[in-house]
Amino acid sequence: MRVTIRLFARLRELAGASELDRIVPDGSTALDVWNGLAEEFPALAAYTKAISVAVNEDYARLTVGVRDGDDIAFLPPVSGGSGERVSV
Amino acid sequence: MDITAAPLDAAAVTAAAARTSDGAVATFVGIVRSENAGRQVLWLDYEAYAPLALKAFEGIAREAASHWPDVRLVIHHRTGRVEIGEASVVIAAASPHRAGAFAACRYAIERIKQIAPIWKHEHFAGGDVWIEGATADAADEAARAAALERACA
Numbered sequence A: 001m002r003v004t005i006r007l008f009a010r011l012r013e014l015a016g017a018s019e020l021d022r023i024v025p026d027g028s029t030a031l032d033v034w035n036g037l038a039e040e041f042p043a044l045a046a047y048t049k050a051i052s053v054a055v056n057e058d059y060a061r062l063t064v065g066v067r068d069g070d071d072i073a074f075l076p077p078v079s080g081g082s083g084e085r086v087s088v
Numbered sequence B: 001m002d003i004t005a006a007p008l009d010a011a012a013v014t015a016a017a018a019r020t021s022d023g024a025v026a027t028f029v030g031i032v033r034s035e036n037a038g039r040q041v042l043w044l045d046y047e048a049y050a051p052l053a054l055k056a057f058e059g060i061a062r063e064a065a066s067h068w069p070d071v072r073l074v075i076h077h078r079t080g081r082v083e084i085g086e087a088s089v090v091i092a093a094a095s096p097h098r099a100g101a102f103a104a105c106r107y108a109i110e111r112i113k114q115i116a117p118i119w120k121h122e123h124f125a126g127g128d129v130w131i132e133g134a135t136a137d138a139a140d141e142a143a144r145a146a147a148l149e150r151a152c153a
Helices: A009-015 A030-040 A042-047 B010-017 B050-067 B098-115 B141-151
Strands: A002-007 A019-023 A052-055 A058-060 A071-075 B002-004 B024-031 B039-048 B072-078 B080-083 B087-095 B118-124 B127-131
Touching: A002 A009, A002 A030, A009 A042, A009 B118, A009 B127, A019 A030, A030 A042, A030 A052, A030 A071, A058 B050, B002 B050, B010 B024, B010 B072, B010 B087, B024 B098, B039 B072, B050 B072, B050 B098, B050 B141, B072 B098, B087 B098, B098 B141
Parallel strands: A002 A071, B002 B072
Antiparallel strands: A002 A019, A052 A058, A052 A071, B024 B087, B039 B080, B039 B118, B072 B087, B118 B127
């Protein structure tokens, strides 16, 4: 099945693309899609423990199954607002 | 709620939040400062995943309403290049009484920093760096509780 992958900020720079179309096996999870991407762009692998994912413009878990036509966004740690970095 | 590349207008955000029944509006303006972590900052570039950021702002407003039912929140965040001294974010929290307005405003900025899909690319004298804070997890109750604690401190 075909999915659209969106990358932001540092992830976008490391992959050299903000949007990619990829064919992934049926039954793939969002994490599977990420792992495939990290094989293609090894520099992304350092972010595996730090990313968030959104599917079709809603936050999702990395364990969620993806479907044909899904729009999957991988997000590095966020830093909106103003001032210092956050510690949670 | 808005994500925009245009300069932010704090007075307009304040006016958009206030209703005739309100007695207070707390407006927070986050601005770009000239120094960060020992670096001389030249400007910031903000990048957002706009549709999800707008949903995050709406979600933050719903969370705030569960704690302060009379409060109305309006949040505008800038994207693109923002110069020193310019506003990157404006939050207005309107309420019949000041306590709710102050608390909800503080809550909103804490939550934005935790879960809004927005990234800050700092350009400083000698280089540039992506600032990376929290791994966004809108369902993380501990983060939400920490924001509430800061709001009510």
